[in-house]
Amino acid sequence: MGQKTAIGSLLKSIGNSGQGKVVPGFGAAPVMALIGVLLLVFLVIMLQIYNQSLVLQGFTVDWNGVN
Template identity: 75%
Template sequence: MGQKTALGSLLKRIGNSNQGKVVPGWGATPVMAFVGAMLIIFLLIMLNIYNQSVLLQGFSVDWNGV
């Protein structure tokens, strides 16, 4: 068996206080859905720029400019 220390006791009280408990309801699901949707929109815009479906003035997406 290991030694008990003050730091270990403090960390155990902080880390395990809500272990196994589930809050009823949706929780953070709407926030995560919004963040996911914004990420998908951002990636679609980047893909359109790369495929030159959206042309930007003075912005080249070829490897010759590197």
């Protein structure tokens, strides 16, 4: 059996303190939803630039890279 230390007891007490507990409400879900929507908008804009559906002046996309 291993030795019992003060720091080990401290880490054990804070490690499992919230196990099995559920906080009522939405929690971080709205923040994660906002981040997901912003990522989706960013990816759609990148796809439109690549497909040349969204044309930016002085910015061309080809197989050789960005000119």
